[in-house]
Amino acid sequence: MGKRKHSESSGKSSGSSKQKYVKINLAEPQADVETPYLAMFPGTQPPNTTVFNALKRQGTHSSKRAAHRLVTTETDKVVYKGANYGEEEARNLHSKYIVGVYSKKDNSLTVTPAPVIRMTRTVKALSNENISTKTASNAFGAARAALGLAFGTSKAQQDLRNEERNKVEGEELESMMDIMHNEISKATKNTPTQASLRKEMAKDLPIPPHDINAESPEKVYDMEAIVSEEELNATPIKDLLKENTLEAIQTLLPYNTSDFVNNRLLSILKSSGKKDRKKLRTLVYISYLMAYLCRVRSDDLNKRSKLEVILKGAPSLLIDKMTERYTISNVRTPLMADKILCYMFVLCLAVADYTLLIPGISKDLSIKPSKTTTLLRNLGCKIEPCNAEDLKNADTKLSASAKKAVLVVPLTFPEIRKFARK
Incomplete structure (x- = not known):
């Protein structure tokens, strides 16, 4: 009985083996x-x-x-x-x-x-085209080469030999044309478009998060990403509210040489009625940023006590957030320096009705107007000549050729250059 079962099993295995192998x-x-x-x-x-x-x-x-x-x-x-x-x-x-x-x-x-x-x-269509012309050209070239090799100077003879050695026949090139076209197509298949390049560049630019479809300048940039409500509330203005002179205001600010900040603070503090405390805090925070950029050296970034002295006893929260936002392992790279400027310029635009006079803010920060213009363009600002009213209300005396930056919507960024400038 057991033997018969074994043979039946063997038979099934043999049948499945035939089906399994091709x-x-x-x-x-x-x-x-x-x-x-x-x-x-x-x-x-x-x-x-x-x-x-x-x-x-x-x-x-x-x-x-x-x-x-x-x-x-x-x-x-x-x-x-x-x-x-x-x-x-x-x-x-x-x-x-x-x-x-x-x-x-x-x-x-x-x-x-x-x-x-x-x-x-x-x-x-090309197989029989210009055969006679090509034949005549080849005959003339051969005769010219023979004449040059026989009677030409040593230099001319060497040039003729080099020309013959480097000559590429049209038939050889034609046979490779399809391969060349195919390789070029493969190489350019994944070439990024201008739109994708602009999108990638926007990621690398040191500008705050923004809404490209914003309907008003106030809604373009995420102010919470630049300075949070918690940071603004921690910005001290209590002592400032007691003063109404420029000299007294300057003694309380970490960066006291900015006409942009000083004149606006003085205007708010001297005004009658309720003071705009949010605007006051924003202006003081801009002063902290200016001091952090212009007066804090690279060697001072990892020295907490020195930072507190330079920033005139700034709250720990503000110092911690600036270190987190504008340094990489307590190191300020050139990109981080530009990031401070871009974030600062957005705050300046917000307190100045989204119009910023380029020479004035450049003078406050001791940077070239051309650099200021470039960064403001990257923020989506339109550069325009200053009008008579702008010059009259300017914080400092400006020339008639001065320009201003205006944040406009819909937001547009500078076009990518197709060719590098020589």
Whole structure:
């Protein structure tokens, strides 16, 4: 009983084994049946319905020469040709290829070798164009070269030899044209568009988070990312509210030489009625940023006690947030310095009705107006000439050619230059 079960089991295993493995057969060559070929088409390919002709040598030849084939076809505009021998033979192939036909009925695969043929393309319209001109040009060139080699100076003879050595035949270049086009297409396929480049550049620019679709200047930049409500509330203004003279105000500020900050603080403190405390805190915070940029040296960034002295006892929260926002491991890189300026300029725009006089703020920070203009452009500001009213109300005396930056919506950023400036 046990023996019979074993044989039944063996029979099932044998049957499943037959189903599991595919039998592979090598196709026998037949004189009247052409072997399949694998064709490589550099560049464009003919339509799928195109019929190809495989031409072989006539007569009796050795087995190697008997396997030579010239494969051709043509469309209305192009002639395709390839061969598996001679100069047109595909070279530098590191693999051999086979093709197979699978029979589901017999669970077998019949395979046969498939030679590779590299097809070349010839445009009919160009094949006979300017043949006579080319022949005449070649004859003239040969005569000129012979004359130069016979009677020319040593330098002229050397130039002629170099010219002959470096000459590239048009036919050779034409045969490679499809490959060149194909490689260029591959190389440029993933080339980023101007829109994607602008998007990537915007990520790298040291500007605050913004809404490109904002409907008013007030909604363009996220003020909470520049200075949080908690930081503003921690900015001290209690002693400042008791003063109403410029000299007294300057003694309380960490950066007391800014006409932009000083004049606006004085204007608010001397005004009657309720004082705009948020604007006061913002102006004082701008003064902290100016001191942090202009008076705190790179060596002082990791010295907490020195920072507190330079910033006139600024609350710990403000110092911590500035260190977190504007340094990388307590190091101020050039990008971080620009970030301080950009964030500061947004605050200055907010307290100045989104119009900033470029010469005035540049003088306050001792930076070039050209740098100020560039950063304000990157913030989406439009640069315009100052009018008479601007010059009259300016914090400092400005020339008639002074310019101002105005934040306008819809927000636009400078276009990416297509060519680098020489």
